[in-house]
Amino acid sequence: GGGGAGVVGVEVGGSLAKGTLVRKDLQDIDIFVVFENEDATKELGGILKKAKLRGKVKHGSRDYFQIVEGNVIFEIIPVVQVDKKKPEDAENVTDVSLMHVDYVKKKIRKNKKLSDEIKLAKVFCHACGCYGAESYIGGLSGYGLEVLVIYFGGFVKFLKWAVRGGGGFGYSNSRFTFVNDVGPPNSRFTLEDGEKFVESKSLAHPKIVKSKSLAYLRGVKNKSNNLRSVPLVIDPEKYFKNGNEVLQELNASKLQSPLVVVDPTYKFRNITAGLSYPTFCKFVNYSKKFLKSPSVKMFEKKEFNISVFEKLAKKKKARLLKLKLTTDRQEGDIAGTKMKKFFDFLIFKLKKKEQEVLAGEFVYGGAGQEAEGYLVVKEKKEIEIGGVDSGLRDAVKNFKKVRKKTYVRGGKVYAKEKVDIDKVLKRANGAGVEMGASMVSF
Incomplete structure (x- = not known):
């Protein structure tokens, strides 16, 4: 129909426009309404009303509308x-989507x-x-995957690289738990028993150490001896001289992911900035499995199966906790993120009290305000x-005021x-209110 004032055009975007749409139970189709300037974008609601289109307002970097058919x-x-x-003139990341x-x-x-x-x-x-x-989720976006598969020239070639290059992280142990207790996400992580940090002399080429029993992190130590991870760098359009230049030129907040892929359409953007270390480990492990024995089954989404956790709990004489989480925030990314952060916070609190968390799984389907x-x-x-x-x-x-019984060992006082x-979980739940999520039951 006719556009409103300030509308330059309407274009279909996303996977459908690119020819990379995959079959899903719920398909999402992006329709971009292009405006002349920022102020004009606020007219979208009125335009949809005129066209008698009933959309649900969704809050993002700019409000957008969702129509379900x-x-x-x-x-x-x-x-x-x-x-x-x-x-670089784009003030909003969605403006470069087309x-x-x-x-x-x-x-x-x-x-x-x-x-294909x-x-x-x-x-x-x-x-x-x-x-x-x-x-x-902390995974790869559709566009991130598109760029990576294009760059490596195919699906299997991409997996082979992930196992080889991602092998620089050498995760033979998929049970890596990262606790974002301080600082930007993923900037600090805890090394579990039997894991070892290998210092990498060169940022661009990590030392890859092969070992069956240990998991490794690649990276360097900074002056205060804190571990700092060093991401793998891919620059498809060769905007920079080398990986080091990329790491120097890009905003530090965009370098918290294990993988830095320079956006082919804008060189100062890392299109895999949302990828987390645990998810990348999972991807590398899954890729290894697939390359070892390819199977169609590995393309089928498996729902979380509690029996795996039940067996583990029985074998290790451990406790299985089922938590029901809730939030009052907007469903989708915001709600999921609040509940996932709170779930990580509970793990952090348990570990602080020396409880050994053998396995953890956060389950949220992407809709609603509840998770498990x-x-x-x-x-x-x-x-x-x-x-x-x-x-x-x-x-x-x-110290003695608070503790009834104390004892001395090696010149130090303990209790x-x-x-x-x-009780640990209940106490932690009290702090959850400020975090925008809480536990209903466990």
């Missing part, structure tokens, strides 16, 4: 016209096979729970606390503390 979700997204030669469409289409025109190769990669990633840049969390915890009923230097009289006095997992 059967099993198709139409997302009507306002964007501002951008000069393709000056992508440039992404052009880039992928151009590459597929040159090599028609890429379309990309679809394979998407279905594969979805099956192993690594698809989607939403924070609670599953944990297998090896309980430690009593822990040792303190270690106050016996020479520090005031500190010892204060025993009884730990009750239920």
Whole structure:
């Protein structure tokens, strides 16, 4: 129909426009309404009303609208016209979405096979729970996968690289738990028992150490001896001289992921910034499995199966916790992220009390305001606390005030503390209110 004032055009975007759409129970189709400027984007609601289209307002970097028809979700997204030669002028990341469409289409025109190769990669990633840049998934976005498959020239070639290059992370142990307790996400992580940090002399080429029993992180130590991960770098359009230059030029907040892929349409953007370390480990492990014995089954999404956790709990004489999580935030990425952060916070609190978290799984389908969390915890009923230097009289006095029984070992004062997992979780739940999520039951 006729556009409103300030509308330059309407274009279909996303996978449908690129020819990389895969079959799903719920299809989402992106429709971009291109406006002349930022102010004009606010007219979208009025335009839809005039056209008698009932959309649900969704809050994002700009408000957009969702219209559900059967099993198709139409997302009507306002964007501002951008000069393709000056992508840096885009004030909002969605404004370059149509440039992404052009880039992928151009590459597929040159090599028609890429379309199917990309679809394979998407279905594969979805099956192993690594698809989607939403924070609670921490996976690869559709565009990220498209660029990677195009760059490596195919699905299997991409997997082989992930196992080889991702092998620089050398994760032979998929049970990596990263706790974002301080600082930007993924900037700090805890190394579990039997894991070793290998310092890499060169940022671009990590030292790859092969070992069956240990998991490795590649990276460097900074001055204060904190571990700092060093990402793998891919620059498809060769905008920079080398990986080091990429790491220097890109905004530090965009370098928290294990993989940095320079956006072919805008050189200062990392299109895999949303990828988390645990999800990348999972992807590398899944790829290894697939390359070893390829099977169609590996393209089928497996729902979380609690029996695996039940067996583990029984074998290790541990406790299986089923948590029901809830939030009052907007369903989708925001709700999922709040609940996932809270779930990670509960794990952090349990570990602080020396409880061994053997396995954890966060389950959220992407809709609604509820999620489930599953944990297998090896309980430690009593822990040792303190270690106050016996020479520090005031500190010892204060310590003894709180603790009834104390004892000295090696010149330090200690006490025993009884730990009750239920109480630890209940206390942590009190803090959840500020985090925008909480636990209904466990």
